Amino acid sequence: MSDREIDLQLVEQVREGDKRAFGLLVEKYRRKIIRLLSRMVRNADDLEDIAQETFIKAYRALPQFRGDAAFYTWLYRIAVNTAKNHLVARGKAMRTISDQAMNDDDEPDERLVAQDISTPETELLSKQVAIAVNEAVDALPEELRQAITLREMEGMSYEEIAEFMACPIGTVRSRIFRAREAIASKLRPILGTPDDKRW
Amino acid sequence: MNTTHEAGDSAYDNLSALLDGELSDQGARLAIRQLRDDPTRQARFAEYCAIGDLLRGQHEDLPGLTRKVMAALDDEPTVLAPLRKPREKRPLLWLAAAASAAITWGLWSALPSQESSAPLAAIPTPADVMPYLVAHQDYAQAVLTTPEMHYTRVALSGEAR
Numbered sequence: 627m628s629d630r631e632i633d634l635q636l637v638e639q640v641r642e643g644d645k646r647a648f649g650l651l652v653e654k655y656r657r658k659i660i661r662l663l664s665r666m667v668r669n670a671d672d673l674e675d676i677a678q679e680t681f682i683k684a685y686r687a688l689p690q691f692r693g694d695a696a697f698y699t700w701l702y703r704i705a706v707n708t709a710k711n712h713l714v715a716r717g718k719a720m721r722t723i724s725d726q727a728m729n730d731d732d733e734p735d736e737r738l739v740a741q742d743i744s745t746p747e748t749e750l751l752s753k754q755v756a757i758a759v760n761e762a763v764d765a766l767p768e769e770l771r772q773a774i775t776l777r778e779m780e781g782m783s784y785e786e787i788a789e790f791m792a793c794p795i796g797t798v799r800s801r802i803f804r805a806r807e808a809i810a811s812k813l814r815p816i817l818g819t820p821d822d823k824r825w
Numbered sequence: 826m827n828t829t830h831e832a833g834d835s836a837y838d839n840l841s842a843l844l845d846g847e848l849s850d851q852g853a854r855l856a857i858r859q860l861r862d863d864p865t866r867q868a869r870f871a872e873y874c875a876i877g878d879l880l881r882g883q884h885e886d887l888p889g890l891t892r893k894v895m896a897a898l899d900d901e902p903t904v905l906a907p908l909r910k911p912r913e914k915r916p917l918l919w920l921a922a923a924a925s926a927a928i929t930w931g932l933w934s935a936l937p938s939q940e941s942s943a944p945l946a947a948i949p950t951p952a953d954v955m956p957y958l959v960a961h962q963d964y965a966q967a968v969l970t971t972p973e974m975h976y977t978r979v980a981l982s983g984e985a986r
Contacts, residue, residue, distance in 0.1 A: 649891060653870065763880070802845070810876060
């Protein structure tokens with residue numbers, strides 16, 4: 627089942643009355659949406675309000691989501707429109723032009739100038755997290771580091787990674803899982819995600 | 826690095842594969858069902874999502890956002906709008922319609938040429954089909970003149986497309 631089909635499955639669960647499935651979609655796309663919005667707004671408070679409103683609007687609009695576009699493409703459009711409306715309502719100008727936010731294939735165009743809206747606290751946390759991730763990856767055995775890098779940064783499928791690393795697909799799956807577990811154990815103290823506490 | 830992991834950790838292996846879109850349809854549905862009711866699994870899922878984002882340089886975050894969104898959804902009406910049924914069932918309707926058209930066309934083909942505009946009842950027909958044709962005259966004409974059925978009529982008549 628592809629990533630797009632997984633999103634569709636989660637959407638279907640939400641549309642059948644399971645709100646918790648929507649939380650999984652929020653977790654999955656939270657950083658992407660935040661990154662997008664951070665390029666469009668100056669103020670950190672505005673950013674949080676708009677991000678929250680984006681997901682709530684997406685939840686309300688789920689009955690209209692037909693799956694013709696990928697879920698993230700649809701969510702991206704909601705985020706851009708929400709940011710526009712929010713800033714116009716508050717009399718503020720947008721920093722980037724959302725008309726350029728879609729490429730020729732009508733897919734989100736991520737090639738926008740990054741804008742720093744960090745506070746000292748969030749900047750410090752981001753640095754801590756970035757350092758922890760890099761250290762965790764550097765500490766991995768070579769085969770795990772290669773597998774997780776090819777998957778997350780190169781976007782290769784398990785089959786492609788297996789061919790590249792000359793190993794079975796099952797081994798690739800195991801290596802990526804073990805890499806994630808090792809990195810997660812290093813990040814957990816910083817991110818503060820206790821196992822028994824979710825949304 | 827400790828290459829062994831607790832027996833319980835292998836339970837999250839399918840979660841890792843789910844995130845990569847590398848499970849079978851059945852396996853993915855099972856993994857998603859397992860996620861629904863298990864906060865520990867949900868926490869792992871969130872961590873795996875975060876790892877990917879961070880490795881791709883997406884460091885911007887609002888850690889409490891998910892909790893705030895879900896708290897806000899408590900005040901929202903529950904969405905109840907199941908997706909429509911799979912398309913696989915639709916061909917049965919077309920098959921039934923095509924079969925009806927084929928039967929009707931077959932009966933029409935048994936008749937003399939239709940160039941004359943004489944009503945069906947006035948054209949000599951085999952005696953055994955006459956009652957059927959009279960009874961289904963209106964329906965048969967409606968089916969044959971329906972645009973959607975044109976392709977079926979052409980195929981049955983053997984004409985080239």
